[in-house]
Amino acid sequence: MIWSLCLIFSLFNSLLIFASPAKQLCRSDQKNALLEFKSEFHFNGIAANEKTQRWTNTTDCCSWDGISCDIKTGNVVELNLWGSSLNGSLRSNSSLFRLQHLQSLNLSSNNLAGILPDSIGNFKYLKVLKLYGCSFFGNIPSSLGNLSYLTHLDLDGNDFTGELPESLSNLHQLTKLLLASSKLTGNFHHALLNLSELTAIDFSSNQFEGMLPSNMSSFSKLEYFDMSVNSFSGPIPSSLFMIPSLTRLNLEKNIFSGPVEIGNISSPSKLQELSLGGNNLNGTIPGSISKLVGLSYLDLSFWDTERGLVDFSIFLHLKSLTLLDISHLNTRRNNLHISSTLHLPSPIGSLGLSSCNISEFPKFLRTQTGLFFLNISANQFQGHIPEWLWRLPGLGYLDISQNSFSGFEGASDDHFILASDNQFSGNIPTKICELLALETLVLTNNNFSGSLPRCFENFNTTLSVLHLRNNSLSGNIPEEFFSVSLISLDVGRNKLSGELPKSLINCTKLEFLNVEDNEISDTFPFWLRMLPSLQILVLRSNRFHGPIFSPGDSLSFPKLRIFDISENLFTGVLPLDYFAGWSTMSSVVYIAYDKLHRFIGFTFSNYHKSVVLANKGSKMELLGSSFRIYKTIDVSGNRLEGDIPQSISLLKELIVLNMSNNAFTGRIPPSLSNLTNLQSLDLSQNRLSGTIPPELEKLTFLAWMNFSNNMLEGPIPQGTQIQSQNSSSFAHNPGLCGAPLKRSCGEGEEEARKQDEGKEEKDQVLSWIAAAIAYAPGVFCGFVIGHILSSYRHDWFMRIFRSFA
Known part of the structure; x- marks a missing residue:
């Protein structure tokens, strides 16, 4: 009965709760x-x-x-x-x-985007603070040191500057300190060694410098330590290898120097990832590295072995190794010894042997059925690629660039093939067309000839990168040539002709398009504005012709950052609002920070992508990360005319502007002073008139400019950047005066006055001469007319006199 009563009471109470309004x-x-x-x-x-x-x-x-x-x-x-x-x-x-x-x-x-306010330090109960990828700038507030309960601090992927506040050493419960990918400076504070609870420290991709403390073993619980891509120097502390809990150590791309001392490791090391590549380390690769038996990821690239022999067998004890990179050993002779009978105890997945001065293909690779990534570029290989290489079942990424290979027979299921800078010749092998899963194909800087293979249409949905730059390919580009998955296409520096195929409009993911230095004859491809992701467009040195503006059509390239149509036959006038829709050049575009990209290891985006641009009066080649920095417009060497569009002043992120060698007229827009990031400006060889706007003095980053061969006049502005230019930047403008030209404006005015006075005197002399010349015939005519009139008058009086008589 008691249990029944309790059950009834409980049900009744539940009914009351459900019947009452929700609190x-x-x-x-x-x-x-x-x-x-x-x-x-x-x-x-x-x-x-x-x-x-x-x-x-x-x-x-x-x-x-x-x-x-x-x-x-x-x-x-x-x-x-x-x-x-x-x-x-x-x-x-x-x-x-x-x-x-x-x-x-x-x-x-x-x-x-803005300053992280000091108020952030008022959350006295805060344990976890994650603000990565927020575009904060300025100093990290010292008030963070007030958060005494904080265990997790993640400020990765911002634009913080200055040094770390020492107050961070007050956070004694902190386990994760993540400050990667900012612009922080200064040294590694010794006070941080007091944070003994830390398990993860990441200062990668900043501007830190100086030496690391020698007693790093005080981080007794540390599991992850990443100082990569900074300017740390001096020796690598051997105490790092003594931390028993450490599993990941990344010190790559600094300026650490000297030999590496791993020291005596008493207990089995838990270290799984060791990245020391891209430093100034020298001496022998320590044999004690074999004690790090748990390593699965080892990067020792750019190690200067000082001509010492490197025996590949030192890595045989690393039975868990799946990634090994010993590229760029900085030796001048073949110092990497790979025995022909070598057999790795564990299946390796990624192997980097670039620039190791080896000439014989490593035979141990025959048995590496799990090998996915192989980079053997920049060695001394010759002849044909071994056929067994193509038969490796797992091979997905192959980089054989910068060798002397001449034979390209065979095919595999590779997804990424980089074979630039070799001695391949003849037609592009149609065997490549059998690689139905191919995603990247780079054959630049070879001697391939003939036409583009039509069988490339087999890659209609897979191929994302196709680079055939700097060969001797000829003929038209087939309409069916392109994969709809294309992200990057470079067929520049060939002998291709015909028109630019309109089937490119289907490549909606296309970001990079380079067809420079060919013989393509076509009108401006207005339809490219339909490609929503297009960032780089290079049409330079072809036979494109006609206007680059179509009335009624808006030429909006919202993501374009490089626009080069120079050295063509384009004509016509540009409307005032021509550049109005070019958003990426107009403002800083916010890109969400992705933390995953930092833990991939080898990336598949390091294919050879390059563009040669005119910058500061000379040619420069953009590679790698430069593409994210530079925003340029080059319309030079055409027949464009009319005024410079006022909308050019909207492109506040523009770094290079080249409009030289055209037929632009009118005045230089003063609104160019809005281009506060501009570093190079070339308006030479046009028909511009008026003065150089004094507002251009505001462009403090403008390191190079050229106004020569125009019809400009008046004083040259006196700003520091302008006055630092060579006089040739202002030459052949008869009306310009002032430094850096030798003709001062005062002397020019006096000379002009004297010239005017001389001209007036000459005019007066000429007037007197003309009057004198005209006087003689006038006198003669006067005598004749007077004689005629007097004769006529005499006869008239005689007739009157006779009539009265």
Whole structure:
């Protein structure tokens, strides 16, 4: 009966609860603070619909996406708005700071460009702070040292500058300190050694310098240590290898020097990843590296062995090794010894042997059935590629560039083939067309000839990178030639002719298009504006002709960052708003920070992509990361005319502007002073008139300029950047005066006055001479006329006299 009564009472109580109005857990002050915080930003993108858009005043804020509350107090203890398309700065008086009970805050991957306010240090209960990829700039606030409960601090992928605040050494409970991919400077503070709870430290891709402390073993719980891509120098502390918990150590791309001492390792090492490549390390590769038996990833590239013999067998003890990179050993002779009977105990997946001065193909590769990535570029291989190489079942990435291979027979299921800078000749082998999974094909700088294989249409859905630059290929580009998956296409420096195939319009992922130095004869491809991802367009040195503007059509390239149509036959006038829709050149484009890219190891985007541009009066080649930095426009060497479009001043991110060798007229727009990032300006060999706008003095980054061979006049502006130019930059403008020209403006005016006076005197002399010349015939005519009149008058008087008589 007692159990029955309890059950009845429990059911009755439940009914009462369900019958009563739902009570909201969230406190009203917390809800108001969150709603006000939302109102401080503007939103864009789909992500905004997934979180904050569902925040309404009629629902319990503890049920909102990204919100967690303390079930006892109703206080908001977690706010996670990762990737929620927040746009706007985080103000020091933001309502966010009224959420005083927060224990976890994640605003990562939003556009919060601005200063991280000191108010961030007021969250006294905060344990987790994630603000990676938010575009914060300025100094890291020292107030972070007030967060005594903080265990996880992630500020990766911002634009922070200055040194680390020493107050971070107060965070004694901190386990993760992640500050990668910013612009931080200074040394590695010794005070950080007091943070004995740290398991992960990442300062990679900054501007740190100096030496690392020698007693790194005080980080007794450290598992992950990444100082890559900085300017750290001196020896690598051997104490790092003594940390028993360390699994990942990345020191690549610094300026560490000297030999490496691994030291005596008493217990089995847990180290799985060791990256020391891209430094100034020298001496013998230590044999004690074989003690790191748990290594699966080993990068010793760019090690200067000082001509010492490197025996590949030292790696045989590393039975877990799946990635090995010993490229660029900086030897002048064949010092890498690979025995013909060598057999690796473990299947290796990635192997880098680039620039190791080896001439005999490593035979141990025959048995590496799990090999996916092989880079043997920049060695001394000759002749034909071994046929057994193509039969390796797992090979997906093969880089044989910069050798002397001449035979390209065979085919495999490779996804990425890089074979540039060899001695291949004849037609491009049709065997390649059998590689139905091919994603990247780079055959630049060879001697291939003949036409482009029509069988490339087999790659209709797979091929994303096709580079055939600098060969002797001829004929038309087939319409069916392109894969709809193309991201990068380079067929520059060949002998291709005909028109640019309109089937390119189907390549909606295309970012890079280079057809320079061919014999293509076509009108401007207006239809390229339909490609939403196009960033680089190079049509230079062909036979393109006609206008580059079509009335009624907007030429909008929202993502374009390099536009080079120089040395063609383009004509016509550009409207004032020609550059109005070129968004990427107009403003800084926010790119969400992706942390995953830093842990991939070998990347598959390191194919040889290059563009030669005119910059500062000479040719320069862009490679690698330069493409992300440079934003250029080059329309030089055409027949364009009319005024320079005023809309050019909208392109505030422009670095290089070359409009030389055309027929532009009118004045130089003063609004060019809006291009505050401009480094190179060439307006030479046109028909520009008027003065050089003094507003250009504001362009403090403008290191090179050329106004020569125009019809400019007046004084040259006196700004520091302008005055530092050579006089040739202003030559052949008869009306220009002032430094750096030898003709001063005052002397020029006096000379002009004297010339005017001389001209006036000459005019007066000429007038007198003309008058004198005209006087003689006038006198003669006067005598004749007078004689005629007097004779006539005499006869008239005689007739009158006779009539009276």
